[in-house]
Amino acid sequence: MFHACPPILRPPRSCAGTAVHMTSPAPPSIIWPAPAGALLFPPRITLRAGCDKAQRRTMEKNAKLALADGTVFTGVAFGAEGEISGEVVFNTSMTGYQEILTDPSYNGQIVTMTYPLIGNYGVNRQDVESKGLSLRGFVVKELCREPSNFRSEQPLQDYLRENGIIGIEGVDTRALVRRIRVHGAMTGVLSTIDLDDASLIRKARSAPALVGQDLVREVMPEKAAGWNQGLDELVRHTTAPAACEPHNGGKQPHVVAVDYGMKWNITRHLSDMGCKVTVVPGTSTADEILAHNPDGVFLSNGPGDPEPLTYAVDAIKGVLGKKPVFGICLGHQLLGLALGGKTYKLKFGHRGGNQPVLNKRTKKVEITSQNHGFAVDADSLPKDVEITHINLNDNTVEGMRHTSMPAFSVQYHPEAAAGPHDSSYLFGEFRKMMGH
């Protein structure tokens, strides 16, 4: 029998061949044509392989992606029209494209998905990680224009168009990713308005590099605000109990979360643990942070190079030793700088939902969600900083802890969104560090 979700009636398939619908076939109780007033998918012209070729050609608009090394990829435009430059990076997650699109850490970057079919479950209002889309452009092999999922509210191409993000589909993403892996992340230009290869390559070569830019100020909030949203029901059921342990009725720990472009699932986790959360802008000084009288200070993820963010490093130095500190991703890199370490740019970064990390204390391997292009240099860290986690793909630093002050951080994303929940115990460790 059919369950709680409202039945969705779908038109008969006009295109055979591509596996775009991941759900099982409609149950026999659903009829077509539908009775008047029934909930229907609006009629759309499909552009999938297997559709009428002439129809596809008249509907398609070309787009091109040019890299600074002179490579040009031609594909079909989707989403917004225009032209944009950015650092071209790739993400290996099979799902979670909406969380990726709304992760402010992608500010300044054109993101390529290695999974070959993107858009099949649409987008919704629950899976957002910030108030908007900060990435510069989106590159996929095959776009599914007709999502099929009970949570879907909109197809991906409409979402990108409404949010002003240029997408390109039909790109040989394997070739693109190999190029980035071999030669490193590089600047590129994505355009639907200039399709001249030489001109695009010139623009890609003169586009500003990510290194040295402060991209945080574009995505951080303007002023401090409270936070009171918990985890989505679907997520709560799959998250480790430590992270979701309810507030024990005692004093509610007050966390000040310094927002450099924070993913909302972090504050959802903190809130679910029973913390009172105040979010403050990434430019807040130590005095401004401490004026909230926090029990703990959280340093968020965020875009770009940590080194130019001297205001953030100074603020962290002013908080260290006074309050427990927990940092994630950019927050981890900034903590590393504040502790006297150095950061450097990785060749092509870690982005995806399947990065293996060794927890050196427990000797357990955690499968983690990641999105970073910079890393903390292990050799630069002072003796009183213990490296707690390492990446098993390339042995880079994934976590650290100060041996005498209450401060720890991870390079990866324990809040997942999207990705595995292996590391959600870290939120519980922060709570313990705050003495609650």
Ligand SMILES: NC(=O)CC[C@H](N)C(=O)O
């Ligand atoms: N997700 C993040 O916080 C990214 C950190 C930093 N912008 C990097 O790319 O390394």
